[in-house]
Amino acid sequence: MNIHSVPPTSTAPAPADKRTAILDAATAVFAKRGFFGAQVADIARSAGIAAGTVYLYFRSKDEILTSIFDRTMKEAIGEGRAALADVGDPVERLRQIARMHLARMGRDRNLAIVFQVELRQTTKFMEQFSAGGLRDYLAVIQQTIEDAQANGRFRKSINARTAAKVFFGALDEMATNWILSRRRYALAGQADEIVELLVGGFGAPAKGTK
Numbered sequence: 001m002n003i004h005s006v007p008p009t010s011t012a013p014a015p016a017d018k019r020t021a022i023l024d025a026a027t028a029v030f031a032k033r034g035f036f037g038a039q040v041a042d043i044a045r046s047a048g049i050a051a052g053t054v055y056l057y058f059r060s061k062d063e064i065l066t067s068i069f070d071r072t073m074k075e076a077i078g079e080g081r082a083a084l085a086d087v088g089d090p091v092e093r094l095r096q097i098a099r100m101h102l103a104r105m106g107r108d109r110n111l112a113i114v115f116q117v118e119l120r121q122t123t124k125f126m127e128q129f130s131a132g133g134l135r136d137y138l139a140v141i142q143q144t145i146e147d148a149q150a151n152g153r154f155r156k157s158i159n160a161r162t163a164a165k166v167f168f169g170a171l172d173e174m175a176t177n178w179i180l181s182r183r184r185y186a187l188a189g190q191a192d193e194i195v196e197l198l199v200g201g202f203g204a205p206a207k208g209t210k
Helices: 017-035 040-047 061-084 089-105 109-116 123-131 135-151 158-180 185-204
Strands: none
Touching: 017 040, 017 061, 017 109, 017 135, 040 061, 040 158, 061 089, 061 109, 061 135, 089 109, 089 135, 089 158, 089 185, 109 158, 158 185
């Protein structure tokens, strides 16, 4: 056999792997330096690639930040729908949403800092995020609340869209407090308490009471 006829095996990372590496590196860099204090060169150095390579995958630092958000929301929605598919009780579905949301933030402090702080630096970013993955995420929560209204668990007088924002806001605030707190605790442990408080507020009154 002619060894020269055997094509060399490439060990170069696949494009998808490099894109992932850039996003992971950017998450760490943004968390440490802040979005506005970070440079593309810092991200490239952290990812172990040349600065010019970053621009093969992203047009700007803004697009990298947006992509971190898009990836996180896509994963959260996908995992959430898969986990909730066989859960019939809408209140239990809300509980699962809360646990997954806080667990995701709690297991990656860098992501939590970027998600809770750096993504909110400008109105432009906030408008982009509200029109994208966040809207879809809120829609999952809203549908769950509407299901709870349909089976009598929640009051029908409640605006489901507003209730979804209140639910998300509670999770969001707990994640921010976790980042700022000097205590170290399991963020996901807050999920059940949040759900119980909101179920008490949203819940339909018992029969015979006003």
